[in-house]
Amino acid sequence: xxxxxxxxxxxxxxxxxxxxxxxxxxxxxxxxxxxxxxxxxxxxxxxxxxxxxxxxxxxxxxxxxxxxxxxxxxxxxxxxxxxxxxxxxxxxxxxxxxxxxxxxxxxxxxxxxxxxxxxxxxxxxxxxxxxxxxxxxxxxxxxxxxxxxxxxxxxxxxxxxxxxxxxxxxxxxxxxxxxxxxxxxxxxxxxxxxxxxxxxxxxxxxxxxxxxxxxxxxxxxxxxxxxxxxxxxxxxxxxxxxxxxxxxxxxxxxxxxxxxxxxxxxxxxxxxxxxxxxxxxxxxxxxxxxxxxxxxxxxxxxxxxxxxxxxxxxxxxxxxxxxxxxxxxxxxxxxxxxxxxxxxxxxxxxxxxxxxxxxxxxxxxxxxxxxxxxxxxxxxxxxxxxxxxxxxxxxxxxxxxxxxxxxxxxxxxxx
Amino acid sequence: xxxxxxxxxxxxxxxxxxxxxxxxxxxxxxxxxxxxxxxxxxxxxxxxxxxxxxxxxxxxxxxxxxxxxxxxxxxxxxxxxxxxxxxxxxxxxxxxxxxxxxxxxxxxxxxxxxxxxxxxxxxxxxxxxxxxxxxxxxxxxxxxxxxxxxxxxxxxxxxxxxxxxxxxxxxxxxxxxxxxxxxxxxxxxxxxxxxxxxxxxxxxxxxxxxxxxxxxxxxxxxxxxxxxxxxxxxxxxxxxxxxxxxxxxxxxxxxxxxxxxxxxxxxxxxxxxxxxxxxx
Numbered sequence: 001x002x003x004x005x006x007x008x009x010x011x012x013x014x015x016x017x018x019x020x021x022x023x024x025x026x027x028x029x030x031x032x033x034x035x036x037x038x039x040x041x042x043x044x045x046x047x048x049x050x051x052x053x054x055x056x057x058x059x060x061x062x063x064x065x066x067x068x069x070x071x072x073x074x075x076x077x078x079x080x081x082x083x084x085x086x087x088x089x090x091x092x093x094x095x096x097x098x099x100x101x102x103x104x105x106x107x108x109x110x111x112x113x114x115x116x117x118x119x120x121x122x123x124x125x126x127x128x129x130x131x132x133x134x135x136x137x138x139x140x141x142x143x144x145x146x147x148x149x150x151x152x153x154x155x156x157x158x159x160x161x162x163x164x165x166x167x168x169x170x171x172x173x174x175x176x177x178x179x180x181x182x183x184x185x186x187x188x189x190x191x192x193x194x195x196x197x198x199x200x201x202x203x204x205x206x207x208x209x210x211x212x213x214x215x216x217x218x219x220x221x222x223x224x225x226x227x228x229x230x231x232x233x234x235x236x237x238x239x240x241x242x243x244x245x246x247x248x249x250x251x252x253x254x255x256x257x258x259x260x261x262x263x264x265x266x267x268x269x270x271x272x273x274x275x276x277x278x279x280x281x282x283x284x285x286x287x288x289x290x291x292x293x294x295x296x297x298x299x300x301x302x303x304x305x306x307x308x309x310x311x312x313x314x315x316x317x318x319x320x321x322x323x324x325x326x327x328x329x330x331x332x333x334x335x336x337x338x339x340x341x342x343x344x345x346x347x348x349x350x351x352x353x354x355x356x357x358x359x360x361x362x363x364x365x366x367x368x369x370x371x372x373x374x375x376x377x378x379x380x381x382x383x384x385x386x387x388x389x390x391x392x393x394x395x396x397x398x399x400x401x402x403x404x405x406x407x408x409x410x411x412x413x414x415x
Numbered sequence: 416x417x418x419x420x421x422x423x424x425x426x427x428x429x430x431x432x433x434x435x436x437x438x439x440x441x442x443x444x445x446x447x448x449x450x451x452x453x454x455x456x457x458x459x460x461x462x463x464x465x466x467x468x469x470x471x472x473x474x475x476x477x478x479x480x481x482x483x484x485x486x487x488x489x490x491x492x493x494x495x496x497x498x499x500x501x502x503x504x505x506x507x508x509x510x511x512x513x514x515x516x517x518x519x520x521x522x523x524x525x526x527x528x529x530x531x532x533x534x535x536x537x538x539x540x541x542x543x544x545x546x547x548x549x550x551x552x553x554x555x556x557x558x559x560x561x562x563x564x565x566x567x568x569x570x571x572x573x574x575x576x577x578x579x580x581x582x583x584x585x586x587x588x589x590x591x592x593x594x595x596x597x598x599x600x601x602x603x604x605x606x607x608x609x610x611x612x613x614x615x616x617x618x619x620x621x622x623x624x625x626x627x628x629x630x631x632x633x634x635x636x637x638x639x640x641x642x643x644x645x646x647x648x649x650x651x652x653x654x655x656x657x658x659x660x661x662x663x664x665x666x667x668x669x670x671x672x673x674x675x676x677x678x679x680x681x682x683x684x685x686x687x688x689x690x691x692x693x694x695x
Binding site: 017025026027028029030031032033034035183184189190192193196197200201202203297299300301302303305308310312313314315316 | 471472473474475476477479480483487490495496497520521522523524525526527547548549550551552553570571572573574575576577580584595598599600603
């Protein structure tokens with residue numbers, strides 16, 4: 001592959017064909033093609049309509065509870081400064097947490113779902129379908145469908161239904177129908193296949209609410225736009241708190257929506273270092289991981305070209321992660337492009353490292369993070385001590401860990 | 416053959432007999448390479464006019480359960496795109512006239528490498544491609560290179576393809592047009608034969624290519640009903656279900672596997688022949 005040249009801006013994508021460089025696109029069955037073209041038109045019209053912006057802004061403030069705080073994690077900062085000092089270093093970045101876990105429904109997912117549900121209403125769609133892995137996107141979708149009186153069907157791999165029982169119950173309480181997916185490997189990718197099969201069958205009245213920055217154009221760009229509220233607020237809040245831009249951003253990546261939301265408003269600020277953290281599962285060399293960029297190659301799945309975990313025949317491999325929300329063999333196409341052009345550094349964290357970070361943040365800050373977010377925090381442990389004390393580091397605390405407590409308790413009890 | 420492709424020649428021959436072509440779908444490598452090869456070799460004599468050979472993929476998002484399971488059986492038995500091309504090559508050495516169309520998803524082809532794939536597929540004797548997740552918007556990926564390489568690219572038209580969009584769908588289509596009878600996945604049921612007939616007539620107003628109808632055709636009676644108004648009838652899910660039902664408790668092929676498929680093909684062929692063709 002040719003080395004891509006440095007663009008004038010990192011924020012202009014996608015092009016009219018839905019491409020970020022070679023990634024993205026519209027790789028869908030003909031039956032769906034008119035639907036995604038209709039969606040693209042409806043989204044463009046909504047973007048130009050002040051009434052739509054006012055409606056989403058109102059919902060974000062009064063229903064979701066935004067803005068989410070940008071919180072100075074003082075004890076965590078001190079902890080890493082002490083660690084730096086112990087190894088003879090004078091550093092230790094000042095760590096801020098972007099508190100997306102305080103949103104209604106407990107994660108960043110709701111930012112996107114609100115935008116899509118309000119769009120579905122504009123389009124006159126009455127039936128909402130969604131896929132979910134850990135259940136956070138499913139819960140957010142079920143919540144907003146309850147709020148707006150829409151029918152909600154959530155596809156969830158049978159394996160995930162078993163390991164995320166509390167979220168299944170939450171969705172049912174909210175009036176959604178949760179369909180356990182028994183096909184393929186019974187995880188998130190199969191849930192997405194099944195949602196696409198539903199959509200291809202129920203074309204007239206159904207809106208597919210995708211939970212991450214992946215899928216056919218316009219989803220990667222649209223979901224990114226909805227999640228960019230995270231980065232926009234961070235910019236303003238840091239300006240207020242410190243009078244300047246942050247020096248680095250860190251977020252976990254499954255499909256990559258919380259990361260893209262934080263990163264995108266900063267892509268053209270060269271002084272800001274940006275790190276995405278993929279799930280390394282049992283470790284990249286074991287092959288049992290969910291790190292598409294670190295351990296995958298470009299391919300085509302679920303409507304877009306992007307880095308995928310697959311074998312030499314192009315068959316998709318299972319992803320492995322302690323975190324159901326990161327357990328996906330692909331990644332949003334814009335991340336693939338940012339990886340190739342080198343604007344964002346993509347790292348990874350193992351199950352074990354995430355588990356350690358999960359406990360550390362709980363004890364030091366009184367915040368129980370989602371296992372997904374704990375992957376980002378795990379890399380902070382390595383990066384923060386190496387940075388000077390005036391380095392401002394923002395970690396996206398994308399979700400809260402209540403849903404993970406039974407799983408973590410079980411793992412720790414077995415030790 | 417005077418410059419006509421195998422697909423053109425076959426549709427012309429069926430039309431001359433005053434009937435629709437029977438297009439049979441089986442999955443390459445289902446339930447294993449040897450049995451699938453035996454099925455493939457037996458199809459023309461059983462009455463298949465054109466063969467669609469499914470390329471297994473882990474994530475077949477436009478397929479219903481029968482075709483999903485067929486792909487999983489094939490992958491479990493070690494099928495790869497390379498082996499599928501070898502299967503076609505062996506078939507072509509023995510049978511010159513029956514067209515073979517590979518049907519599947521883009522990723523295995525993309526990973527194989529488009530140029531290398533087209534050259535190997537052409538050499539093996541593949542006549543056409545149906546790639547479900549490549550709409551006209553992505554023609555530069557495979558459709559245009561395939562046409563340049565002399566491999567037909569057969570497009571799906573669906574109930575959601577309206578008159579405004581149809582020309583775009585037909586533009587780079589060659590060989591035939593595959594009309595998907597319903598909004599849904601393979602293996603569903605056709606609710607309204609009249610609507611299908613109207614849709615075929617609508618497509619034929621836009622193109623001279625033959626139009627084959629698939630999705631939801633299961634029995635000889637279904638095939639006969641569709642054959643009245645279409646140039647071809649595609650049957651898939653019920654054939655791969657025949658494979659599944661013939662397997663032993665361990666999921667292995669039995670002596671009945673090949674005949675389970677060919678006996679249904681023979682019934683379908685009779686169904687197609689029983690239908691009086693509507694005046695063209």
